[in-house]
Amino acid sequence: MDKIKTVVFLFSIFFGISANCFSKDDNILTPEKLFDLKTVAEVSVSPDKKNIAYSLSIPRPFDHDPGAEYREIHVYNIESGEITELVTGENLVFSIGWTPCSKAVTFRSNMPEYRGTQIYKVDLKDKDIELVFKHGNFVRSYEFIDENTIAFVSIDPVPEDMREFRNKGFDIDIHEEEWRHLNLYIRYIEEERTSRITHGVTVYDFVVCPHGERIAAAIAPKHLVDHSYMFKRIHIIDIESKNIELVMDNPGKLGTLAWSPDGTKLAFRASSKLEDSVVGSLFVMDVPTDKKFEELRNYVDGLELSVIDIAWKDNNTLLFAAEEGVDIVLSKQKLDEAERTKLTKPGEIVFNRFHKVDNIVAFAGNTAKHPSEVFTFSLEDKNLDRRTVHNEWLDDIRLSEQRKFEYYARDDMRIEGVLLYPLNYDENKTYPLITYIHGGPEAAVQDGWTTRYSIWGQVATARDYFVFMPNYRASSGRGVDFTMAGYGDLVGTEYDDVLDGIDRLIEKNYVDPDRVGMGGGSYGGYFSAWSATKHSERFAASVVFVGIGNQISKRNTTDIPWEDYYVHWGFWTHEDWKKVYGASPVKYAHKSQTPTLILHGTNDTRVHPSQGLELYRTLKLHGKAPTRLVWYNNEGHGNRVNLNRYDYLIRTMDWFDYYLRLDKPKDEMPPKYPEYSF
Numbered sequence: 001m002d003k004i005k006t007v008v009f010l011f012s013i014f015f016g017i018s019a020n021c022f023s024k025d026d027n028i029l030t031p032e033k034l035f036d037l038k039t040v041a042e043v044s045v046s047p048d049k050k051n052i053a054y055s056l057s058i059p060r061p062f063d064h065d066p067g068a069e070y071r072e073i074h075v076y077n078i079e080s081g082e083i084t085e086l087v088t089g090e091n092l093v094f095s096i097g098w099t100p101c102s103k104a105v106t107f108r109s110n111m112p113e114y115r116g117t118q119i120y121k122v123d124l125k126d127k128d129i130e131l132v133f134k135h136g137n138f139v140r141s142y143e144f145i146d147e148n149t150i151a152f153v154s155i156d157p158v159p160e161d162m163r164e165f166r167n168k169g170f171d172i173d174i175h176e177e178e179w180r181h182l183n184l185y186i187r188y189i190e191e192e193r194t195s196r197i198t199h200g201v202t203v204y205d206f207v208v209c210p211h212g213e214r215i216a217a218a219i220a221p222k223h224l225v226d227h228s229y230m231f232k233r234i235h236i237i238d239i240e241s242k243n244i245e246l247v248m249d250n251p252g253k254l255g256t257l258a259w260s261p262d263g264t265k266l267a268f269r270a271s272s273k274l275e276d277s278v279v280g281s282l283f284v285m286d287v288p289t290d291k292k293f294e295e296l297r298n299y300v301d302g303l304e305l306s307v308i309d310i311a312w313k314d315n316n317t318l319l320f321a322a323e324e325g326v327d328i329v330l331s332k333q334k335l336d337e338a339e340r341t342k343l344t345k346p347g348e349i350v351f352n353r354f355h356k357v358d359n360i361v362a363f364a365g366n367t368a369k370h371p372s373e374v375f376t377f378s379l380e381d382k383n384l385d386r387r388t389v390h391n392e393w394l395d396d397i398r399l400s401e402q403r404k405f406e407y408y409a410r411d412d413m414r415i416e417g418v419l420l421y422p423l424n425y426d427e428n429k430t431y432p433l434i435t436y437i438h439g440g441p442e443a444a445v446q447d448g449w450t451t452r453y454s455i456w457g458q459v460a461t462a463r464d465y466f467v468f469m470p471n472y473r474a475s476s477g478r479g480v481d482f483t484m485a486g487y488g489d490l491v492g493t494e495y496d497d498v499l500d501g502i503d504r505l506i507e508k509n510y511v512d513p514d515r516v517g518m519g520g521g522s523y524g525g526y527f528s529a530w531s532a533t534k535h536s537e538r539f540a541a542s543v544v545f546v547g548i549g550n551q552i553s554k555r556n557t558t559d560i561p562w563e564d565y566y567v568h569w570g571f572w573t574h575e576d577w578k579k580v581y582g583a584s585p586v587k588y589a590h591k592s593q594t595p596t597l598i599l600h601g602t603n604d605t606r607v608h609p610s611q612g613l614e615l616y617r618t619l620k621l622h623g624k625a626p627t628r629l630v631w632y633n634n635e636g637h638g639n640r641v642n643l644n645r646y647d648y649l650i651r652t653m654d655w656f657d658y659y660l661r662l663d664k665p666k667d668e669m670p671p672k673y674p675e676y677s678f
Contacts, residue, residue, distance in 0.1 A: 027398045028423065028462040031649045032677045034451060035059045035642065038390040040364040040372045041071060042094070045357040048102040051124070052076045052362050053086075054374050055096050055107075056390065060642045062678050068092065068640050073105055073122065076374055076387050078360070083388065086122045087129065100147045106132065108139055119152065133187055135194065140182060141205070145212045150187045151239075153203050155223075156180035179223045184215065186239060197242050204232055205256075209263045213239055216257050216266050216287075225605070229253060229563040234268065236287060248285055250293050252566065255279035262315050263287070269307050272298060277442040277567035278476045278483050280306025282320055284335060299333050299340070306444075306476040306483075311356040313379065319343075319361070321354055323477035325416040326404050326447040330354070330361065330377060347404070348384060349375060350448030366449040368402040370394055398423060400461035404447050405468070407504040409497050416478075417470035417501060418447050420461045432515035432660040433466045435502060439522030441474035441486055441494060442567075453645035454521055454545065454638065456653065463653070463661065466511055472497035488570045490551070490583045491530050498527065499538070514540060515660045519652060521545035521638060522607060529585035529615055532594040536625075541659035542596045543652045546607050546637050549615030551584045552577065557608035589618035595666070596627045597655045599648060601635030626669045650674045 039057045046053070058070040073087035073096065086105060087093060094117075095108040104121040111120070114131060116138035122129045135154055142152035162178065184197040184206060198219075206217040215237040220227035234248035234257070248268075253276070255269030265284055272281040282299040285291065300307055305322040313319050318333045320340075327346035351372070354363040356379075365375035365386075374387040405419035422431050436455055438445050450469065451457030460467050471477060474486025474494040486494040498518075505511040518531050518539060525547020532542035548554045555564055555573055565572060573580045581587055596619055600612030609631070616629040630651065632644045639645045654670045664670075 027396065029397050029399065029451065029458040030462070031459055031646065031653070033397070034453070034459060034649065035062075035646060036391075036393075037371055040374055040388065040390070042096045042353075043362045043364055043374055044096045044098060044105075044355050045360050045362050046098045046102040047100055047357060049357055049360055050078060050102065052078060052374055052376070052387065053096050053098065053105040054364070054388075055093055062643065062646070064090075066641045066643045069642065073107060074388075075105065075124065078376070078387075081387070084124070086124070086127055095141060097142075097144070100144050104130075106142075106144075108142070110138075119150070133189060133192070133194075135185075135187075143206070143208050145186075145208050145239075148189045149212075150189065151206065151208055151215060152185050152187060153182050153206065154185060155182055176224060181223055184217065184237065197237060197239065198244065201244070202227065204228055206237075207257045207259055209259050210261055211263050214263070214287075215239060216259065217244075218254050218257065219244070225559040226562045229560055230566055231562075234266070234285075247287065247289060248293060252276060253279045256310050258310050258312060260312050260315050265315070267310050267312065267318055269310060271567075272301075272480045274566055275487060275570065276480055276483065277440075277474075277487075278306050278480070280308070280323070280476055280483075281480070282307045282310065282318070282333075284318070300479075302479070303340075304477075304479040304482065305329070306479070309353045311354070311361075313356075319354075319356060319379075321351065321363075323444050323446070325477055326418050326445060326471065328352075328446060328448075343379075343382065344377065344384060347447060350446040351375070368448060368450070369399060371449045398462075399458055401425070402447065402450065405470075405501075407501055409493075409500045411493075413473070413497070415470060415472065415497050415501060417468060418445050418450060419469070419505075420450065420457060420467040422464035422466060423461050424464055430509060430512040431464055431466050432656075433468060433502070433505060433511040433517060434460050434656055434660075435498065435516065435518040436467060436469045437498065437518060437520035437524035437527040438469070438471070438475070439520065439524045440476070441472070441523045442476050442483060444471045444475045444477040445469040453649045456519075456649070456656075459649065459653065460656070463657065465656070465661070466505065468501060468505060470498050470501045487568070490568065491527070491534075495527060495530065499535070502538075517541045517543075517656050517660050519543035519545070519656075520547075522547065525607070526585070529596070529598075532596040532619075533585040533588035533592050533623075536588075536592045536594045539594045541656055542594050543655055544596060544598045544612070544615065545648070545652075546600055546604055547598070547611065547615070548607055549584065549611045549618070550586045551580045553614065554607060554611055555580065557610060559605040586614055586618045589615070590622035592619055592623035593625050595625045595655070595659050595669070596623075597630070597652065598627065599630045599632065599651070601632045601637065601639065603634055604637045606637040626667065628669055628672070646676070647674070650676065 041055045043054045053075050056072045071093045075084045093107040093109045097106040104123045106121045110117045119132040137155045140153045182202045184203045186195045201219050202223040204218045217235050218232040219235045220231040232254040236247050251274040252271040258267045267284045283296045305324045307320050307322045309321045311319045328350045330344040331340040333340040349365040351363040351365040359379040361377040364372035366372040377384050400423040401421040405417045472494045506513050525544040528542045528544045529547050531539045598612045600609045619627040658664050658670045
């Protein structure tokens with residue numbers, strides 16, 4: 001299309017002028033109302049199958065000290081439907097579980113009485129919160145072996161030389177030399193004794209064998225981010241002898257581990273090969289085994305999906321949840337059968353992890369109409385049931401139509417995405433478009449609840465925008481070949497898929513080609529920066545959140561250089577620096593005619609904040625459109641603090657409104673201090 005102006009805002013991984021004119025409408029989802037939403041985060045079925053414990057994220061009020069949301073613990077009684085609030089107030093809880101006797105809910109938290117994150121339990125009857133045991137350092141994960149024995153992972157104590165150095169008043173870090181191992185421990189509660197199992201390695205994940213004598217663990221040589229991505233391998237640990245054996249030298253990324261009920265097999269999620277960026281394949285190994293990774297069956301080989309969680313139904317049957325395009329599907333796979341059986345229908349429900357006890361499968365599920373609530377699926381009668389409603393007020397909110405959107409790219413590849421319509425859609429009109437690009441790129445957008453602080457969704461459609469969320473090539477959810485299409489070809493075919501989707505919307509007369517926008521974070525921010533520079537003639541505005549400006553310096557400053565090398569580029573910069581620089585938005589900053597808003601956390605280690613500064617500086621020096629850089633102090637790769645999330649949503653919608661929807665001077669910018677509702 002000839003000089004189609006498109007506004008690009010990309011965001012991964014996560015109004016002032018116009019906000020208040022919408023916020024008085026009680027029937028639409030305003031930014032302020034978005035921060036009233038309660039969301040179910042984790043679920044856990046009790047061993048006796050009578051209750052489901054879950055954590056509920058509660059937005060932190062803006063008149064409290066700034067910070068992350070609070071998390072409460074509630075329990076849903078499966079027979080009566082009664083909900084009991086166990087832990088409420090200004091707490092943050094994780095890793096919801098149960099004691100083996102089902103009498104208490106367990107969790108991790110950093111409570112003021114004890115230093116660091118510890119394991120607690122809360123009794124169902126008296127609701128008293130009790131420390132299970134005190135450990136000297138924070139507890140990362142845990143699992144009960146029996147009522148009186150717990151396996152857990154905790155970090156090494158601070159070395160004496162480091163402690164002495166800090167006690168002298170020095171506030172200095174020795175980069176990537178002060179990491180400490182994550183160790184596996186066994187706590188014997190009645191004996192009040194703790195036994196350290198591992199030394200000199202880092203245990204990232206583990207699962208206890210049903211018989212309780214062995215542990216399968218994902219172990220890496222070092223406790224560094226790159227090691228957590230690329231260098232975890234499967235080991236079996238004998239608890240009594242403390243012997244550790246490498247049993248599967250899997251290449252590349254490693255995900256969930258799960259023992260069969262009889263303890264003879266181990267299922268696991270992993271990438272299909274070293275270069276595969278998605279932990280979306282499914283394997284089963286005997287324990288012990290003499291097979292190599294290449295000899296194992298990939299149970300989803302050739303399927304257009306990515307496995308996201310697994311569990312055993314019986315010794316010969318696996319359950320797995322998978323991204324399948326924009327849908328999530330629960331399936332079962334018998335080990336001796338060629339094909340899986342779908343248990344849920346595409347488009348029914350969206351979820352990530354699930355928890356199974358006997359024939360009950362529970363998860364935090366969402367749809368286009370509501371954020372995550374407690375759902376159950378029965379393996380007996382195949383019923384899917386919603387168990388909780390925590391945002392009744394959403395029933396009175398007008399939500400726009402949301403659909404799965406399929407189209408064909410220029411090479412006839414079928415591409416899927418999610419499309420939200422303007423709230424007051426009229427087929428005789430064209431509308432501005434915000435294109436949201438997910439991060440990763442090894443991720444995908446699902447056709448569920450699509451509105452969060454970093455994803456405008458229903459907040460934007462309430463202002464009569466189209467919102468388009470494409471799952472471009474290199475995304476997860478379509479199999480290995482689809483993911484590998486972006487290997488060594490960043491912003492190539494994968495980016496063309498996005499442009500082709502925008503063109504389809506223009507051809508359908510949905511979208512005004514002069515009012516198209518894009519936004520996103522991380523890899524989505526990278527696409528947004530690319531759109532504002534290399535393809536500036538197509539975009540009217542861009543929002544770049546924790547995005548990449550210069551691939552050369554990004555690769556030299558990220559905390560995942562090996563992951564970047566193995567699964568994205570396939571070569572080092574010095575081997576072909578021209579190709580790396582050629583995929584860098586700063587190279588084309590002089591072409592920019594697109595107003596660009598750049599936002600970045602000052603503590604981002606994944607995409608260093610210097611990336612935002614490089615992009616800003618080159619656009620200011622050589623671009624021909626307004627640009628602004630906003631630092632979120634002490635934030636990382638995405639915003640955690642409630643006020644920073646709110647500011648992001650308000651500020652980015654202001655930017656889109658100014659350049660896409662309102663009749664404002666395009667060579668000027670919105671006010672740098674937006675109007676807020678408090």
